Amino acid sequence: MTPAPTHGPQHLTLALPKGRILEEAVALLARAGLPLTVPEKSRALRHEFPGVTVLELRNQDVPVYVDLGVADAGIVGKDVLLESGRAVYEPVDLRFAGCRLSLIREVGASGDISRVGTKYPRAARAYLNARGIPAEIVKLSGNIELACLTGLADAVVDLVQTGSTLRANHLEEVDVLFHSSARLIVNRAALKVRRERLRPLIEALRGLTQDVEGGE
Numbered sequence: 001m002t003p004a005p006t007h008g009p010q011h012l013t014l015a016l017p018k019g020r021i022l023e024e025a026v027a028l029l030a031r032a033g034l035p036l037t038v039p040e041k042s043r044a045l046r047h048e049f050p051g052v053t054v055l056e057l058r059n060q061d062v063p064v065y066v067d068l069g070v071a072d073a074g075i076v077g078k079d080v081l082l083e084s085g086r087a088v089y090e091p092v093d094l095r096f097a098g099c100r101l102s103l104i105r106e107v108g109a110s111g112d113i114s115r116v117g118t119k120y121p122r123a124a125r126a127y128l129n130a131r132g133i134p135a136e137i138v139k140l141s142g143n144i145e146l147a148c149l150t151g152l153a154d155a156v157v158d159l160v161q162t163g164s165t166l167r168a169n170h171l172e173e174v175d176v177l178f179h180s181s182a183r184l185i186v187n188r189a190a191l192k193v194r195r196e197r198l199r200p201l202i203e204a205l206r207g208l209t210q211d212v213e214g215g216e
């Protein structure tokens, strides 16, 4: 096993998710003063820039790497962060990748909900428990809406943004569990050790993303 490189307090290790968040995250971090570019299409998973290492991860692994301190900070959707259950410091709402986690059914469906398909079992369980709905939850990995269409489940809990996936599949949004956007997350110990790097980054990202008048 290659040992993890040990870096001094002036070096930052960032956890970024491959997929739709990566490009905008890198662009925002570059505007905030970090010398990053979108990692080239290669099989390399760890990318080195002056003073910064980028770890390219699956979304759901970003909170784990930050919470366990392998990464000092990361960017991830609020949906994935909540589902992870990791109590990391979340100092900035980056206000992109906006979407909502919703309960979805076939248009006009009115029967009991006894089985729910989702990539978000923790959020779905909390929602159903709060309403006293004793439904079974089936954990799925993608194209969640298909569970409704095929009868695998009589409802799904999944992300909605434009609503075009719903319209294309004769589905409707019955309820919204919560709204999500990309967040900066930070390891609490790193915030002390790498304060000189992390504090200016947090402030720069706040300056770039928060309304001048409204604050956070």
Ligand SMILES: Nc1ncnc2c1ncn2[C@@H]1O[C@H](COP(=O)(O)OP(=O)(O)OP(=O)(O)O)[C@@H](O)[C@H]1O
Residues within 6 Å of the ligand: 017, 018, 019, 020, 021, 058, 059, 060, 076, 077, 078, 079, 080, 097, 098, 099, 159, 160, 161, 162, 180, 181, 182
């Ligand atoms: N249609 C959408 N519009 C806007 N934001 C979205 C949309 N779908 C997902 N997101 C946000 O972007 C994040 C990353 O989505 P992406 O599609 O890249 O992940 P994925 O490929 O489903 O995840 P995985 O890492 O499991 O492969 C989600 O966690 C959510 O916060």
Ligand SMILES: O=P(O)(O)OC[C@H]1O[C@H](OP(=O)(O)OP(=O)(O)O)[C@H](O)[C@@H]1O
Residues within 6 Å of the ligand: 141, 142, 143, 144, 145, 158, 159, 160, 161, 162, 163, 164, 165, 166
């Ligand atoms: O309301 P819309 O604008 O249609 O966006 C919502 C869709 O986007 C996401 O899927 P994605 O394309 O990431 O595929 P996935 O289901 O494989 O994750 C999400 O899971 C919905 O299916």
